[in-house]
Amino acid sequence: MPQLVEPDDTTPLLRDDASSDDSQDEDYKSRWRSIRVMYFTMFLSSVGFTIVITSLWPYLQQIDDSANASFLGWVVAAYSLGQMVASPIFGLWSNYRKRVEPLVCSIFINMSANVYYAYSYLPRTNNKFHMLMSRAFVGFGAGNVAVVRSYVAGATSLKERTSAMANMSACQALGFILGPALQACLAFIGEQGFTVKIIYLQFNMYTAPALLASVFGLINILLVLLVLREHRVDDNGRQIRAINYTSEDRVDIHGETEETIDQVAVLTSNILFFIVMFIFAVFETYVFNYSIEVGRLECILSLPWPLCMFSRIATPLSMDMFAWTRKEAVLYNGIIICCIGFESILVFLVVKVASQRVGDRPVLLVGLVIIFCGFFILLPWGNHYPKIQWADLKNNSLVSQMSEATIASNSSLEPTGCPFEQTWCQYVPAIHLAQYITSDILIGVGYPACNVMSYTLYSKILGPKPQGVYMGWLTASGSGARTLGPVFVSQVYTLLGPRWAFSLICGLVVGAIILLSSVYHKLIAFSVRHGRTVD
Numbered sequence: 314m315p316q317l318v319e320p321d322d323t324t325p326l327l328r329d330d331a332s333s334d335d336s337q338d339e340d341y342k343s344r345w346r347s348i349r350v351m352y353f354t355m356f357l358s359s360v361g362f363t364i365v366i367t368s369l370w371p372y373l374q375q376i377d378d379s380a381n382a383s384f385l386g387w388v389v390a391a392y393s394l395g396q397m398v399a400s401p402i403f404g405l406w407s408n409y410r411k412r413v414e415p416l417v418c419s420i421f422i423n424m425s426a427n428v429y430y431a432y433s434y435l436p437r438t439n440n441k442f443h444m445l446m447s448r449a450f451v452g453f454g455a456g457n458v459a460v461v462r463s464y465v466a467g468a469t470s471l472k473e474r475t476s477a478m479a480n481m482s483a484c485q486a487l488g489f490i491l492g493p494a495l496q497a498c499l500a501f502i503g504e505q506g507f508t509v510k511i512i513y514l515q516f517n518m519y520t521a522p523a524l525l526a527s528v529f530g531l532i533n534i535l536l537v538l539l540v541l542r543e544h545r546v547d548d549n550g551r552q553i554r555a556i557n558y559t560s561e562d563r564v565d566i567h568g569e570t571e572e573t574i575d576q577v578a579v580l581t582s583n584i585l586f587f588i589v590m591f592i593f594a595v596f597e598t599y600v601f602n603y604s605i606e607v608g609r610l611e612c613i614l615s616l617p618w619p620l621c622m623f624s625r626i627a628t629p630l631s632m633d634m635f636a637w638t639r640k641e642a643v644l645y646n647g648i649i650i651c652c653i654g655f656e657s658i659l660v661f662l663v664v665k666v667a668s669q670r671v672g673d674r675p676v677l678l679v680g681l682v683i684i685f686c687g688f689f690i691l692l693p694w695g696n697h698y699p700k701i702q703w704a705d706l707k708n709n710s711l712v713s714q715m716s717e718a719t720i721a722s723n724s725s726l727e728p729t730g731c732p733f734e735q736t737w738c739q740y741v742p743a744i745h746l747a748q749y750i751t752s753d754i755l756i757g758v759g760y761p762a763c764n765v766m767s768y769t770l771y772s773k774i775l776g777p778k779p780q781g782v783y784m785g786w787l788t789a790s791g792s793g794a795r796t797l798g799p800v801f802v803s804q805v806y807t808l809l810g811p812r813w814a815f816s817l818i819c820g821l822v823v824g825a826i827i828l829l830s831s832v833y834h835k836l837i838a839f840s841v842r843h844g845r846t847v848d
Contacts, residue, residue, distance in 0.1 A: 340552060344544040348468055348477060350536050351461045352484045354416070357533045358455060359488025361423065361526035362392070364496050365430065372519035375504070376434040377441040388445050390796055392452035397792035399456025404785025407460045412781075415460050416537050423454030424530035431520040431527075435513060452792075459788040463780040466772035470550030471838055475668040478769040482761065483661040490654045496522045547777050548840040574775055575842060578835045579783065581828060582771040583790045585677075588825045589763045590794035591801075592684060592818055649750065653757035660761040673770045674836055678829055680762030685822040687755030691815045693742040699731040701738055737810030744811060776839025 373380045373388065399419070406415040430447035433440055461481070469477045499521045506517030514520070545553040668676050731738035768787055775783050806814045829836070 340544075343542050344468055344546070347541045347544055348465055350541045351465050352481055353536060354420075354461055354533055355458070355481050356484040356488040357529045358423075358458070359485045360492040360495065361427070361529055362451070362455065363489050363492025364522040364526050365427070366493070366496075368496060368519045368522060373441060373444055375519065376444065377439075380441040384441055384445075388441075388448050391445050391449040392455070393792040393795040395449040395452025396455045396458070397452075397789045397796070399453040400459040400788035400792065401782060401785035403456045404459040404463060404781035404783070404788075407463060407781035408779040411543060412460055412464050413537055413541055413543075416457055416541070417534055419454045419457035419460070420530050420534050420537070421454075423451055424527040424534075426450035426454060427523040427527045427530070431514070431523040434515060434520075456785070456788065459785040460781060462768060462772070462788070463784040466775070466780050466784070467777075468544045468546060470546055471548045471773060471840065472550070474773060475673060475765075475769050476665045478772070479661045479665045479668075479765050482765045483658050486654065486658050486661065486761070490658075495525065499525070545777075548773075548838060553777070574778070574839065575835055577832060578774045578837075579771070581832045581836065582767065582774060583787055585763075585825055585829060586767045586771070586787055587790040587794045588821060589681075589760070589767055590791040591798045592688075592760075592821065649753055653753055656754070656757040657761040660758055661765060664762050664765055668766070668769075673766050673773070674829075674833060676762055677766040677770060678826065678833075680759045680766060681822055681826050681829065683755050683759030684763065685819060685826070687752045687759060688815050688818050688822065690748050690755065691744060691752045691811065692819075693744050693810075693812050695742045697743050697745075698741070699738055699743040701731055701733055735807065735810065737808075737812075741810045741812050770836055773838040774836065 369388065370385055373385060403415040403419055426447050429450065430444065433443040433447055436443055462478075465477050465481060466474065500518050502516070502518045502521055504517055504519070506515060506521070508515050516524075547553060664676060768784075771783070771787055772780060801817075805817065
């Protein structure tokens with residue numbers, strides 16, 4: 314039966330009760346080696362996702378010319394849907410068995426799915442559906458995020474938790490940034506590449522990233538098998554000897570887990586996490602449809618996913634408001650988003666210090682306020698209106714005599730400004746460049762803080778019980794938000810414009826702030842709630 318190892322007055326809380334200093338040191342070092350393997354797992358998972366995103370659209374066009382922008386939306390959504398389904402399953406599995414089992418299984422699924430993706434050109438028909446299925450399985454394998462988070466939550470004390478979660482988020486963000494860079498390094502192979510006849514593999518710039526992601530997955534499996542060890546500690550950092558991987562040994566930890574988890578706090582945390590992910594996911598789809606039409610999707614897809622979410626409306630927004638050309642929009646937004654990416658990593662590191670000084674809840678609340686300010690600044694004001702594209706067509710006699718196809722193919726005659734099909738362009742004021750950049754900076758600060766604080770606070774609310782299922786539902790809520798968000802923005806921004814889109818987002822953030830404030834007193838650690846630890 315699991316027992317808490319009671320230390321004497323001189324035993325450090327971060328070590329378990331051992332008969333020798335050597336065994337204490339080894340347990341402590343083993344625990345942190347395992348946690349760092351989880352960091353690396355999250356990093357490789359991010360790299361494995363973004364390393365293929367850059368080439369997703371051109372590869373789809375190459376293998377199946379019947380694929381269009383709408384189908385690409387389904388291909389992209391398949392990842393989030395797969396992750397949403399898998400997260401609770403892997404989380405439940407990790408509660409009852411060694412966590413190495415769901416980790417190895419999920420990574421193997423991810424590896425196999427990437428190989429499937431690389432071979433999706435091979436079938437004679439329905440190639441686009443094979444790509445769709447491969448991306449769904451890649452997302453299913455990514456459901457191990459719930460296991461990773463639950464492992465780190467269970468292997469750290471309350472004092473260590475925020476720092477560990479912030480480090481994990483920083484590794485995740487770094488992976489999202491480096492993935493596209495690795496894809497760029499493989500572009501020299503070219504579209505034709507070469508064929509390995511013995512295994513029927515066409516090795517080119519589209520298949521190479523997926524295969525490299527599979528190699529990363531193999532490295533990850535080896536690290537999990539060779540380095541990862543099962544560790545659990547209580548909120549004070551004391552080692553819990555028995556682990557939850559054998560059913561006959563799995564007994565609730567006496568004195569602590571007999572008490573119930575505050576389900577109101579759990580539900581509120583899931584709602585807040587959903588809102589945080591939804592707010593950013595509203596930028597996810599619009600740029601796909603719009604960018605494909607103007608031929609700039611490949612560059613946008615090279616961005617890390619939290620920032621890609623922002624860029625997916627950033628590019629059409631900047632072209633509508635600032636009359637940037639395709640080339641200018643890609644260049645300038647690329648620079649801005651890259652800066653935001655590195656800003657996010659710095660914020661993850663700063664959050665660790667801030668939470669130790671003021672606590673997790675204030676940091677989450679401040680993060681939501683900063684996000685609100687970022688979107689509020691984006692609201693159009695004044696009497697300066699965006700340039701309309703039809704003005705170019707009307708005033709250019711040469712253009713008026715040319716077909717639309719000729720115009721699209723000639724970059725020197727590229728129409729700039731807000732498309733005349735969007736009627737709101739004629740009466741909604743333009744957003745100024747200063748507003749746009751200021752908003753970028755604020756959102757780049759608020760989102761990372763809210764992201765890491767939401768699931769750090771969530772893990773503390775759950776207490777010492779195995780958190781796999783709960784973390785699975787949290788991950789599923791985030792995946793659901795990334796699925797629903799793009800539907801929202803594709804309708805509201807296109808039909809009603811930025812004023813309505815950003816006003817509704819501001820209202821959503823205000824709702825999140827009110828919800829957080831109303832249950833603020835409930836969002837406390839399990840041990841604090843039951844009086845065993847002072848907040």
